[in-house]
Amino acid sequence: MNYKIALIPGDGIGPEIVREATKVLDKIGELHGHSFSYTEVLMGGISIDKTGVPLTEEALNTAKASDSVLLGAVGGNVGQSNWYTLPPNLRPEAGLLAIRKGLNLYANIRPAVLFDELKGACPLKDELIEGGFDFVVMRELTGGLYFGERHTTTENGIRKATDTLTYDEVEIRRIAKWAFEIARKRNKKVCSVDKANVLDSSRLWRNVVKEVAKEYEDVELSDMLVDNCAMQLVKDPKQFDVILTENMFGDILSDEASMVTGSIGMLASASLGDTKLGLYEPSHGSAPDIAGQNKANPIATILSVAMMLRYSFDLEVEADKIEAAIKSVLQKGYRTIDIMSEGKTLVGTIEMGDLIVNELV
Numbered sequence: 001m002n003y004k005i006a007l008i009p010g011d012g013i014g015p016e017i018v019r020e021a022t023k024v025l026d027k028i029g030e031l032h033g034h035s036f037s038y039t040e041v042l043m044g045g046i047s048i049d050k051t052g053v054p055l056t057e058e059a060l061n062t063a064k065a066s067d068s069v070l071l072g073a074v075g076g077n078v079g080q081s082n083w084y085t086l087p088p089n090l091r092p093e094a095g096l097l098a099i100r101k102g103l104n105l106y107a108n109i110r111p112a113v114l115f116d117e118l119k120g121a122c123p124l125k126d127e128l129i130e131g132g133f134d135f136v137v138m139r140e141l142t143g144g145l146y147f148g149e150r151h152t153t154t155e156n157g158i159r160k161a162t163d164t165l166t167y168d169e170v171e172i173r174r175i176a177k178w179a180f181e182i183a184r185k186r187n188k189k190v191c192s193v194d195k196a197n198v199l200d201s202s203r204l205w206r207n208v209v210k211e212v213a214k215e216y217e218d219v220e221l222s223d224m225l226v227d228n229c230a231m232q233l234v235k236d237p238k239q240f241d242v243i244l245t246e247n248m249f250g251d252i253l254s255d256e257a258s259m260v261t262g263s264i265g266m267l268a269s270a271s272l273g274d275t276k277l278g279l280y281e282p283s284h285g286s287a288p289d290i291a292g293q294n295k296a297n298p299i300a301t302i303l304s305v306a307m308m309l310r311y312s313f314d315l316e317v318e319a320d321k322i323e324a325a326i327k328s329v330l331q332k333g334y335r336t337i338d339i340m341s342e343g344k345t346l347v348g349t350i351e352m353g354d355l356i357v358n359e360l361v
């Protein structure tokens with residue numbers, strides 16, 4: 001079968017990591033009789049440079065017409081120093097927000113799994129990570145602060161900027177259902193994270209999540225305030241199964257979660273909605289500080305491709321194979337710089353991609 005993938009390399013390290021991920025896709029296709037055809041789509045800074053906007057209508061339509069989307073990352077300012085003088089709706093990241101909204105991808109799944117092999121790269125004490133951990137951040141992706149009204153004004157010579165955080169119950173209910181469904185297939189625990197001691201939007205969030213929980217009596221629901229959650233993630237990550245939270249809290253907590261797995265270069269991400277069409281990308285950004293140096297860890301992107309096979313194409317065996325190949329390469333001691341520890345073999349982006357491809361048989 002042929003699968004149509006809209007490929008968005010984006011900016012910074014984006015093209016480097018996407019290249020490694022497509023090598024893995026092509027090899028798994030070859031082994032299992034699937035073909036993947038790629039249509040390259042401009043988004044982010046590179047799109048601004050070539051078209052004047054971070055995502056054209058045509059680019060969005062190409063993504064809509066595909067079976068799934070693979071993204072590297074957007075943003076940064078390598079070589080294009082003018083991006084950040086543009087208004088927010090014309091900056092590189094606006095393209096990402098627009099494609100998430102345009103494809104109605106409101107459910108963002110970010111699995112935080114500590115590979116046994118990477119315990120040496122995890123900053124937590126041994127007793128905290130004994131037995132490893134495996135939880136998922138389920139982040140609402142098309143509402144909240146990043147999509148609320150915003151404006152900047154000057155009143156009486158004083159500059160003022162406003163952002164708004166709004167959720168309605170429909171948005172909360174549909175993401176909560178995703179979290180409970182996923183928990184049902186895992187360890188049957190949802191921890192809903194909010195700031196209900198202060199925010200109205202969080203109070204509504206908490207109430208609606210409780211209503212949804214009634215349909216899932218086999219799943220245990222707890223609530224946690226976001227500041228406490230930020231602390232608990234480093235104190236005792238093993239307590240979590242599914243963390244359900246709103247857009248900005250999920251953005252921040254998932255970066256934090258990545259670090260307890262060893263590196264942001266390990267955290268995959270799938271953005272889904274009501275159809276099989278999903279957007280798969282690493283959780284990190286365009287890392288301008290290491291772009292073009294063959295230093296980026298491609299594993300988060302390759303793990304995202306495994307999620308694509310599983311969620312968009314129902315290719316479970318192939319997804320398992322990719323994950324096993326990554327594990328095997330780590331077992332053999334190969335590391336990119338971000339997960340390097342004593343006695344291991346340092347490799348670059350391309351070499352890590354090749355090693356994973358070679359493990360696939």
Ligand SMILES: NC(=O)C1=CN([C@@H]2O[C@H](COP(=O)(O)OP(=O)(O)OC[C@H]3O[C@@H](n4cnc5c(N)ncnc54)[C@H](O)[C@@H]3O)[C@@H](O)[C@H]2O)C=CC1
Nearest residue numbers: 073074075076093264265284285286287289290296297338
């Ligand atoms: N999905 C996306 O396209 C995202 C885009 N961004 C954008 O990316 C740009 C840079 O943002 P930052 O705050 O620097 O976050 P970042 O995630 O790009 O980088 C943070 C740190 O992690 C390192 N890092 C990130 N990915 C890595 C990888 N695969 N391997 C090894 N090290 C890695 C970087 O070198 C840097 O030191 C900004 O313009 C931001 O808006 C940020 C997050 C997500």
Ligand SMILES: CC(C)CC(=O)C(=O)O
Nearest residue numbers: 093096097146251283284
């Ligand atoms: C533009 C940002 C919301 C991207 C980001 O940081 C993320 O999705 O993790």
Ligand SMILES: [Mg+2]
Nearest residue numbers: 251252255283
């Ligand atoms: Mg982020």
